[in-house]
Amino acid sequence: MFYIYCPYCKEHREEEEFHPRGQAHLLRPEDPENTSDEEWGDYLFFRDNPRGIHHEMWVHSVGCRKFFNITRNTVTYEILETYPMGEQPTITAETERVRKEQGVQAADGGWQTVGARPENKALNEETSS
Amino acid sequence: MQRYSGFGLVKHAFGHHENWERQWRNPEPKKQYDVIIVGGGGHGLATAYYLAKEFGVKNVAVVEKGWLGGGNTARNTTIVRSNYLWDEAARLYNHSLDLWKGLSQDLNYNVMFSQRGVLNLGHTLQDMRDIQRRVNANRLNGVDSEVVTPQQIKEIEPEIDISNRARYPIMGASWQKSAGVARHDAVAWGFARGADAHGVDLLQNTEVTGFKIRDGKVLGVHTNRGDIEAHTVGCVAAGNSGVLAEMAGIKLPLESHPLQALVSEPLKPILNTVTMSNHVHGYVSQSDKGDLVIGAGIDGYLGYGQRGSYPTIEHTLQAIVEMFPMFSRVRMNRQWGGIVDTCPDACPILSKTKVKGLYFNCGWGTGGFKATPGSGHVFAASLAKGEMHPIAAPFSIDRFHTGALIDEHGAAGVAH
Ligand SMILES: Cc1cc2nc3c(=O)[nH]c(=O)nc-3n(C[C@H](O)[C@H](O)[C@H](O)COP(=O)(O)OP(=O)(O)OC[C@H]3O[C@@H](n4cnc5c(N)ncnc54)[C@H](O)[C@@H]3O)c2cc1C
Numbered sequence: 192m193f194y195i196y197c198p199y200c201k202e203h204r205e206e207e208e209f210h211p212r213g214q215a216h217l218l219r220p221e222d223p224e225n226t227s228d229e230e231w232g233d234y235l236f237f238r239d240n241p242r243g244i245h246h247e248m249w250v251h252s253v254g255c256r257k258f259f260n261i262t263r264n265t266v267t268y269e270i271l272e273t274y275p276m277g278e279q280p281t282i283t284a285e286t287e288r289v290r291k292e293q294g295v296q297a298a299d300g301g302w303q304t305v306g307a308r309p310e311n312k313a314l315n316e317e318t319s320s
Numbered sequence: 321m322q323r324y325s326g327f328g329l330v331k332h333a334f335g336h337h338e339n340w341e342r343q344w345r346n347p348e349p350k351k352q353y354d355v356i357i358v359g360g361g362g363h364g365l366a367t368a369y370y371l372a373k374e375f376g377v378k379n380v381a382v383v384e385k386g387w388l389g390g391g392n393t394a395r396n397t398t399i400v401r402s403n404y405l406w407d408e409a410a411r412l413y414n415h416s417l418d419l420w421k422g423l424s425q426d427l428n429y430n431v432m433f434s435q436r437g438v439l440n441l442g443h444t445l446q447d448m449r450d451i452q453r454r455v456n457a458n459r460l461n462g463v464d465s466e467v468v469t470p471q472q473i474k475e476i477e478p479e480i481d482i483s484n485r486a487r488y489p490i491m492g493a494s495w496q497k498s499a500g501v502a503r504h505d506a507v508a509w510g511f512a513r514g515a516d517a518h519g520v521d522l523l524q525n526t527e528v529t530g531f532k533i534r535d536g537k538v539l540g541v542h543t544n545r546g547d548i549e550a551h552t553v554g555c556v557a558a559g560n561s562g563v564l565a566e567m568a569g570i571k572l573p574l575e576s577h578p579l580q581a582l583v584s585e586p587l588k589p590i591l592n593t594v595t596m597s598n599h600v601h602g603y604v605s606q607s608d609k610g611d612l613v614i615g616a617g618i619d620g621y622l623g624y625g626q627r628g629s630y631p632t633i634e635h636t637l638q639a640i641v642e643m644f645p646m647f648s649r650v651r652m653n654r655q656w657g658g659i660v661d662t663c664p665d666a667c668p669i670l671s672k673t674k675v676k677g678l679y680f681n682c683g684w685g686t687g688g689f690k691a692t693p694g695s696g697h698v699f700a701a702s703l704a705k706g707e708m709h710p711i712a713a714p715f716s717i718d719r720f721h722t723g724a725l726i727d728e729h730g731a732a733g734v735a736h
């Protein structure tokens with residue numbers, strides 16, 4: 192069961208309130224008329240499907256109904272951060288690789304997850320609801 | 321290979337069943353094979369079996385990172401049917417259904433194929449229109465589908481609730497009488513034993529970690545037990561197909577999701593058939609051991625964890641109780657998840673790739689068990705000839721750029 196931090200409601204809420212909506216940061220081709228079949232196909236059908244760090248869009252469907260992004264590990268299911276639309280992730284496969292090489296132990300979060308951005312104290316605090 | 325028979329059973333009874341031959345060897349990898357199959361699930365084993373038996377390619381290895389059939393093959397709910405909408409899909413699944421009918425005899429292994437029929441329920445006017453359209457398309461393709469009324473459903477499956485008290489009353493169903501279930505482990509083991517008997521090396525605990533590719537041609541695979549050479553490599557790795565493809569520099573339009581199933585405590589025989597509902601989103605049948613075999617939809621997020629989330633289990637059981645209120649107090653025994661490779665048009669990929677000699681058979685998602693013999697057969701034919709078999713050809717990966725999709729979301733919603 193995920194326990195997800197909504198960056199708009201600023202609260203941890205249960206997975207049941209949310210819906211996953213697939214890969215985050217997808218950009219529609221800017222000039223559709225001059226987009227090749229190859230590019231259209233890639234945009235429509237080809238998604239990242241990594242074993243490991245994945246950036247994905249979720250919607251707080253029975254809460255504030257806003258979309259936001261989650262960085263999550265698809266093997267341990269650990270949620271590493273949540274961040275609003277329009278922002279970029281601070282944790283990526285690349286930063287995790289570096290962290291591992293430097294011997295920093297990544298939390299094995301399993302099912303229970305934290306979620307807020309590590310550097311942002313305000314977001315990390317539980318809000319009583 | 322020691323053939324199984326009733327007489328053999330009696331004979332071995334005198335020896336207290338201690339002298340049965342092992343079903344397959346456990347060989348050391350050779351340096352080189354004509355064909356390597358990556359993935360020892362049902363589809364990979366079937367491919368190897370037909371390669372050796374029908375297409376005369378006997379120098380074959382199946383490379384499996386775990387044990388045989390330990391992936392989705394051992395985790396699925398075993399429903400076999402062929403009532404898909406489009407001609408291409410109907411041909412593929414019908415080809416498979418034809419092979420199922422003679423499979424136990426062909427393999428000399430009881431796969432317990434039981435044609436007990438499948439009901440796909442409709443609960444809304446739109447459901448019924450879709451069902452009618454699909455049944456008509458099925459009949460044109462020689463699939464024995466028919467539309468049945470709630471009263472007919474009740475005759476087929478007496479414990480189902482067709483009353484108006486239900487939240488989503490049942491308005492009718494499609495009924496494929498020739499559909500049914502089979503024993504998943506037996507399918508993997510039967511193909512494994514058959515392939516081994518024809519000389520195929522089954523290499524278990526052997527994980528492919530990369531491909532040897534030169535000048536755009538595949539030359540073999542790297543594994544944790546050393547390099548193995550082959551100029552033809554077929555990947556049949558279900559949820560891990562994307563990971564393998566990436567090792568070869570190929571991107572597949574697949575997303576890997578957990579799909580769960582659960583079984584109840586064993587009950588006296590209560591269900592006659594398989595009942596599935598896209599609308600209330602669940603399906604149930606009863607195994608020969610007596611447990612209810614229950615499933616539903618995928619967990620919506622990407623995952624490789626081979627487990628699922630609790631909300632999905634809850635929704636699944638709500639759907640079952642909606643259809644069969646009398647099951648509300650049945651206790652569940654076990655629950656598990658598999659990783660399914662879902663494809664944007666809910667149809668598989670059987671295809672060459674930009675790397676010469678490297679083929680993929682994947683994207684079966686939530687519904688590939690039923691296709692095990694057919695998929696193995698046409699994929700073997702394709703690997704042997706170097707040209708995709710006519711039944712497999714429409715399932716090329718090119719369709720995601722040409723737009724020639726084969727949209728089976730209707731026939732493959734919650735129905736696996
Ligand atoms: C819960 C559930 C219910 C289902 N219900 C149904 C149903 O009712 N009807 C139906 O038709 N279908 C159903 N399916 C789908 C069906 O199980 C699959 O489509 C089918 O079994 C796929 O078979 P496969 O042989 O391709 O894959 P698998 O059996 O998963 O085999 C793939 C193999 O590849 C191996 N592998 C992966 N990576 C590597 C590597 N790097 N090196 C070596 N080996 C590797 C894996 O270990 C695995 O054994 C269900 C699936 C699930 C999870």
Ligand SMILES: [Zn+2]
Pocket residue numbers: 197198199200201251254255256257
């Ligand atoms: Zn919110």
